[in-house]
Amino acid sequence: MANITGIVLMGGQSRRFQADKAFAVYCDKTFYQQSIRLLEPFANTIYVVKRPDQSITINHDKITIASDIERFRGEGPLAGIYTVMSRASTDWFMVLPVDTPLISASILFRLTQYLHKKTDAVIPIVNGNIQPLIGLYHSDVKGYIEQQLINKDRSMHQLLAKLTVHYVEFPAEDAHFFANINTEEEYHYYIKDQLE
Numbered sequence: 478m479a480n481i482t483g484i485v486l487m488g489g490q491s492r493r494f495q496a497d498k499a500f501a502v503y504c505d506k507t508f509y510q511q512s513i514r515l516l517e518p519f520a521n522t523i524y525v526v527k528r529p530d531q532s533i534t535i536n537h538d539k540i541t542i543a544s545d546i547e548r549f550r551g552e553g554p555l556a557g558i559y560t561v562m563s564r565a566s567t568d569w570f571m572v573l574p575v576d577t578p579l580i581s582a583s584i585l586f587r588l589t590q591y592l593h594k595k596t597d598a599v600i601p602i603v604n605g606n607i608q609p610l611i612g613l614y615h616s617d618v619k620g621y622i623e624q625q626l627i628n629k630d631r632s633m634h635q636l637l638a639k640l641t642v643h644y645v646e647f648p649a650e651d652a653h654f655f656a657n658i659n660t661e662e663e664y665h666y667y668i669k670d671q672l673e
């Protein structure tokens with residue numbers, strides 16, 4: 478398999494969740510720990526990109542805790558991806574947010590099957606919805622990300638429009654794996670109510 482660096486994006490503000498969603502719990506692990514667990518089989522090294530005020534401890538030589546590069550701190554997911562691309566030198570980066578804890582290893586594995594030379598990114602689609610924060614980005618994309626950050630353009634869709642993207646379609650019955658937990662209601666619906 479290609480040499481991949483994992484990126485856990487946990488530096489958001491969780492305004493809609495009204496508590497830090499990175500520390501919400503699913504199956505005895507916090508959301509950010511779930512993201513690390515999911516990336517581990519695919520990534521040789523993993524960077525967890527957090528806000529400076531978030532406090533976490535991880536004792537694992539494969540995992541680095543980082544904060545967004547000062548120049549673009551808190552400027553959205555692209556700032557986190559750019560930070561890691563500036564520090565690690567692999568060709569490919571596998572990105573996961575903290576708020577899709579139901580994603581499965583088999584979905585991530587399927588994405589890794591499309592790492593071709595002429596592809597800039599491998600991104601899933603489910604029910605017609607592009608999922609740009611769950612996917613693989615080539616290191617060549619770093620310049621485009623930097624340009625967007627300079628222009629204060631946080632849009633992942635804008636970035637994808639500039640790239641050669643391999644979109645991988647997943648069937649509608651897989652949609653729950655991609656559930657995005659942004660609010661307390663979504664946490665109850667997808668996680669708490671399922672476990673009770």
Ligand SMILES: Nc1nc2c(ncn2[C@@H]2O[C@H](COP(=O)(O)OP(=O)(O)OP(=O)(O)O)[C@@H](O)[C@H]2O)c(=O)[nH]1
Pocket residue numbers: 486487488489490491492493494526527528545550551552553554556557558573574575576610659
């Ligand atoms: N490193 C880093 N990660 C971020 C940043 N902004 C968002 N993220 C992460 O990107 C993912 C998607 O974030 P969103 O849900 O869009 O934003 P959020 O700020 O976490 O939540 P809201 O305040 O409710 O919009 C989550 O895993 C966030 O932790 C940032 O500026 N830096």
